[in-house]
Amino acid sequence: MQVSDVKYDLFFEMSPDLLCIAGYDGYFKKINPAVSQTLGYSMDELYSRPINDFVYDEDKEITVKVREQLTKSKPLFNFENRYVTKNGEVVWLSWTSLPLDSDKLIFAVAKNITHKKRHDADRNRLLASMTKINEELKQLNYTTSHDLRSPVNNLLSLFNLIDPSRINDQPTLEIMEILQLASQKLKQTLNNYIDLLKEKENGEAVAEEVDLQESLDHVLLSINSLIHTSKVAIRADFSAVGKIKFNKAFLQSIFLNLITNSIKYARPDCLPVVTITSQNGNGRRKLIIADNGLGFDLEKVKDEIFGLHQKFHNHTDSKGIGLYLVHSHVVSMGGKIEVDSKINGGTTFTISFRD
Numbered sequence: 421m422q423v424s425d426v427k428y429d430l431f432f433e434m435s436p437d438l439l440c441i442a443g444y445d446g447y448f449k450k451i452n453p454a455v456s457q458t459l460g461y462s463m464d465e466l467y468s469r470p471i472n473d474f475v476y477d478e479d480k481e482i483t484v485k486v487r488e489q490l491t492k493s494k495p496l497f498n499f500e501n502r503y504v505t506k507n508g509e510v511v512w513l514s515w516t517s518l519p520l521d522s523d524k525l526i527f528a529v530a531k532n533i534t535h536k537k538r539h540d541a542d543r544n545r546l547l548a549s550m551t552k553i554n555e556e557l558k559q560l561n562y563t564t565s566h567d568l569r570s571p572v573n574n575l576l577s578l579f580n581l582i583d584p585s586r587i588n589d590q591p592t593l594e595i596m597e598i599l600q601l602a603s604q605k606l607k608q609t610l611n612n613y614i615d616l617l618k619e620k621e622n623g624e625a626v627a628e629e630v631d632l633q634e635s636l637d638h639v640l641l642s643i644n645s646l647i648h649t650s651k652v653a654i655r656a657d658f659s660a661v662g663k664i665k666f667n668k669a670f671l672q673s674i675f676l677n678l679i680t681n682s683i684k685y686a687r688p689d690c691l692p693v694v695t696i697t698s699q700n701g702n703g704r705r706k707l708i709i710a711d712n713g714l715g716f717d718l719e720k721v722k723d724e725i726f727g728l729h730q731k732f733h734n735h736t737d738s739k740g741i742g743l744y745l746v747h748s749h750v751v752s753m754g755g756k757i758e759v760d761s762k763i764n765g766g767t768t769f770t771i772s773f774r775d
Contacts (some may be wrong), residue, residue: 438530439511444491446470449525458513458532460506476502476510490519490526497688512537534597536646547745572607579603627753630668632658632707633697639675650683651694661698661705664773670749675709677742678769682711685763710768715761725759 431572432439432452441450448455448466456463458566459474466474475483479501496517517528579600587593636656640647647654664671679694686692692713699706718725726747746769750757754774761767 438532440530441527442471443526444524444526446472446487449500458469458505460509465506474503476504478502481630487526490517491521491524493519493521495519508706510534539719558753560671572603575603576600576607627665627667629663630671631663632667632671634660635668635671636675636696639672639679641674643680646680650686650692652679652683652694654679654694654696656696658696658698661700661707664698664707666753666755667749667771670695670753674746674749674771677746678709682709682713682743682767685711685713687712687714704772705774707771708768709771710766712766715763715765715767717757718761719765726757 432450435452436454438455438458439452440448440455443449447470451463451466456466457467461474462479472480472483483501486496490496496551499515499517500512501515502512504510511532512534513530514533515528515530517526519526549624578597582596584596587596633656675696682694683692690712692711695708695710697708701710726743747757750771756772758770758772759767760770
């Protein structure tokens with residue numbers, strides 16, 4: 421059964437994605453209305469100017485390099501760059517392109533991911549801001565408590581220099597004793613406050629019995645759109661261990677960061693798969709989260725993998741915050757996290773919980 425050219429053209433014209441055929445010369449040869457609607461230019465304007473004229477200035481160089489690879493018969497998957505619309509707005513597009521060397525043409529489809537980029541940027545800014553604010557507040561607490569002790573110590577030293585036997589006025593003597601006692605109590609209060617700050621810094625978050633499947637379902641529901649668009653397969657089996665004693669918010673954050681990382685760093689040649697299982701052995705309950713993604717060279721990054729702002733892929737969304745948070749959550753609850761990975765061989769995180 422054959423489909424007529426008219427129906428092919430109808431599919432091309434009605435697609436909500438940006439569909440285009442470009443020449444090796446860098447010009448559009450055929451585009452669908454979605455391209456014009458997204459960029460705000462007329463069809464004639466888009467056909468008459470080089471494609472790179474519409475690319476955001478900071479992305480022009482990398483776009484040219486990628487296009488050169490296409491002209492060498494190398495397909496392109498999930499390449500993200502920015503375009504500038506006619507009214508000056510910047511939009512993010514994610515491209516999949518296939519070259520046809522015999523005709524010197526490139527067939528490409530793009531998705532507008534501007535909303536996702538803005539959402540992720542807002543989230544990363546919020547996380548970074550919260551981390552910075554927490555550190556600043558902690559430092560302020562230490563500084564304030566420490567610096568207040570100096571004038572109190574000076575005041576107590578002055579009392580030691582005073583000879584009560586030389587004070588003949590009984591009311592004055594009583595006031596001096598009250599001031600000295602108050603100063604001593606203030607010093608002790610400040611010392612106790614500093615000890616409390618240290619305990620809180622090294623202390624643990626509230627732990628409770630948490631259902632693994634329930635927590636996972638909560639996270640999956642919150643990223644339902646991302647799961648749908650990425651076509652990721654989430655395979656979970658908590659038959660070995662269904663519940664653990666942990667902080668619920670921390671567990672949800674661990675699921676969120678590791679799953680979204682697996683989607684973000686998926687291999688372009690296959691759909692992402694995330695396998696989540698539990699184990700109970702050697703006296704420890706474990707949670708294993710594995711994917712089939714890009715992976716990384718563990719020998720090169722093993723000492724930095726959980727550091728703040730550490731990045732191991734040139735992904736535009738990568739901020740180096742997610743794994744830092746995961747590690748902090750696990751360690752703060754007395755657990756341990758291990759990682760195994762290899763380039764294009766996926767990554768496996770094994771979290772051991774304190775019983």
